[in-house]
Amino acid sequence: xxELRDVSKRLGSRQILxxxxxxxxxxxxxxxxxxxxxxxxxxxxxxxxxxxxxxxVVLVDGQEVSAMDNKQLMALRKRMGYLFQNGALINWxxxxxxxxxxxxxxxxxxxSELEDRVQQVLRLVKLDHAAAQFPPSISGGMKxxxxxxxxxxxxxxxxxxxEPNAGLDPIISHQxxxxxxxxRDELNVxxxxxxxxxxxxxxxxxRIGILENGKLAIEGSVAEMVQSEHPLARAFLGGGSx
Amino acid sequence: xxxxxxxxxxxxxxxxxxxxxxxxxxxxxxYTPRLxxxxxxxxxxxxxxxxxxLPVTMVVAAFAGAILAMQTGxxxxxxxxxxxxxxxxxxxxxxxxxxxITGVILAATVGSSIAAExxxxxxxxxxxxxxxxxxxxxxxxxxPRVVALALMCPILxxxxxxxxxxxxxxxxxxxLGVSPQLYWVSAKEALTSSGMLLPKExxxxxxxxxxxxxxxxxxxxxxxxxxxxxxxxxxxxxxxxVRNSVLLIIVLGFIVTWFFYFLAG
Numbered sequence: 001x002x003e004l005r006d007v008s009k010r011l012g013s014r015q016i017l018x019x020x021x022x023x024x025x026x027x028x029x030x031x032x033x034x035x036x037x038x039x040x041x042x043x044x045x046x047x048x049x050x051x052x053x054x055x056x057v058v059l060v061d062g063q064e065v066s067a068m069d070n071k072q073l074m075a076l077r078k079r080m081g082y083l084f085q086n087g088a089l090i091n092w093x094x095x096x097x098x099x100x101x102x103x104x105x106x107x108x109x110x111x112s113e114l115e116d117r118v119q120q121v122l123r124l125v126k127l128d129h130a131a132a133q134f135p136p137s138i139s140g141g142m143k144x145x146x147x148x149x150x151x152x153x154x155x156x157x158x159x160x161x162x163e164p165n166a167g168l169d170p171i172i173s174h175q176x177x178x179x180x181x182x183x184r185d186e187l188n189v190x191x192x193x194x195x196x197x198x199x200x201x202x203x204x205x206x207r208i209g210i211l212e213n214g215k216l217a218i219e220g221s222v223a224e225m226v227q228s229e230h231p232l233a234r235a236f237l238g239g240g241s242x
Numbered sequence: 243x244x245x246x247x248x249x250x251x252x253x254x255x256x257x258x259x260x261x262x263x264x265x266x267x268x269x270x271x272x273y274t275p276r277l278x279x280x281x282x283x284x285x286x287x288x289x290x291x292x293x294x295x296l297p298v299t300m301v302v303a304a305f306a307g308a309i310l311a312m313q314t315g316x317x318x319x320x321x322x323x324x325x326x327x328x329x330x331x332x333x334x335x336x337x338x339x340x341x342x343i344t345g346v347i348l349a350a351t352v353g354s355s356i357a358a359e360x361x362x363x364x365x366x367x368x369x370x371x372x373x374x375x376x377x378x379x380x381x382x383x384x385x386p387r388v389v390a391l392a393l394m395c396p397i398l399x400x401x402x403x404x405x406x407x408x409x410x411x412x413x414x415x416x417x418l419g420v421s422p423q424l425y426w427v428s429a430k431e432a433l434t435s436s437g438m439l440l441p442k443e444x445x446x447x448x449x450x451x452x453x454x455x456x457x458x459x460x461x462x463x464x465x466x467x468x469x470x471x472x473x474x475x476x477x478x479x480x481x482x483x484v485r486n487s488v489l490l491i492i493v494l495g496f497i498v499t500w501f502f503y504f505l506a507g
Contacts, residue, residue: 078376082371088366088370088371090368090371105377
């Protein structure tokens with residue numbers, strides 16, 4: 001379970017999070033929405049320990065991330081995957097080598113086993129045909145799918161998705177949403193998804209929370225949020241949004 | 243803001259930057275036992291650094307040797323002592339000019355490219371991606387580059403020294419009337435007339451090149467890792483990397499010379 005309790009964070013002169021409280025239960029996809037600059041990505045970076053809160057605590061399975069030393073953080077990150085907005089692939093490595101990277105660094109698997117595992121996740125994201133290609137020569141959607149494969153290759157318990165459909169056309173976006181739902185359903189991976197997209201929230205999410213002024217303004221199940229009359233819910237999940 | 247506050251802010255910013263570079267160097271040193279895992283990437287980096295900077299280094303070294311011989315030769319001719327021109331050119335190239343030229347060119351070519359490469363990775367979240375995969379960017383990105391430049395800078399310096407001495411010989415023969423035989427015998431004597439295999443000047447020069455290589459790579463990686471704000475941030479990182487590298491080459495060059503010729507005798 002991922003929990004944020006009364007987390008505050010200031011970056012430079014801006015108060016990004018101000019008393020943010022959030023709970024993501026195991027096996028669910030929690031969607032975090034909110035205006036640009038409202039602290040959605042900052043929340044993700046707190047969960048994985050790239051940022052530490054000025055105040056409050058961040059917990060993963062009851063362990064306080066904000067109090068972890070480097071070694072503990074590394075151990076935690078091995079149980080987590082993170083999908084960046086653009087995939088954040090290493091440009092000089094092929095798609096295969098990008099996906100294999102966390103295994104080569106940590107798993108010490110026999111070569112054949114490593115190759116099998118990488119091919120398996122590449123098939124899951126329907127990218128096995130592009131294994132030999134390099135990031136500059138593939139499309140944005142392929143980069144995201146490769147990023148997702150890399151996030152999944154270590155069999156993580158949690159995956160954090162940072163705007164998984166930013167800049168993608170509706171067809172590719174839909175494929176990514178299906179993949180995220182598939183990851184939850186078939187691999188039982190818990191997801192925390194940051195998005196602006198109504199389609200992403202309703203297709204991938206189990207619960208939706210909307211941020212305002214550095215904390216959750218409203219939270220509920222997808223059905224509750226879609227029907228909610230709260231102005232933020234109408235703005236992000238109303239018929240005209242997306 | 244008053245001028246004193248500006249000055250204070252400037253000093254704090256510079257001290258923060260220097261502290262980051264020192265920390266990076268220390269962390270890189272701690273990762274050196276893991277170099278075997280990065281060997282291939284390190285060799286690729288070393289090869290690229292050598293190939294990229296070799297032509298310009300050789301051209302500059304040839305002209306630097308020629309200028310050195312010309313300036314020294316003009317004065318020596320007044321005293322009728324041009325016979326020692328080979329000695330002076332060889333020792334000056336090995337002790338000071340060779341490492342300095344190589345360092346500056348490596349900073350401009352390889353240092354700038356390291357800062358741009360790592361800076362782009364930083365602003366496009368690739369460095370953060372390494373961190374979330376529990377891969378320390380210092381181990382994965384910085385260590386191979388620091389070792390590669392620490393190796394390549396002395397190798398390029400040896401070549402610079404040889405080409406510089408050759409450049410001096412051309413001027414000696416054509417403009418100062420010193421026979422090539424006399425020039426080369428004098429240079430050879432200077433580079434072998436020691437109890438050690440090579441004279442102190444050569445070792446001090448190579449040590450300088452080794453130190454410059456480490457400094458250029460560390461400073462450039464640090465600038466890249468601290469890049470922020472998209473393309474503009476990457477541009478600033480490159481600027482910072484080259485400026486700080488050249489500054490360090492001059493300061494460290496002075497310190498090494500001072501240590502070996504004045505402090506340690």
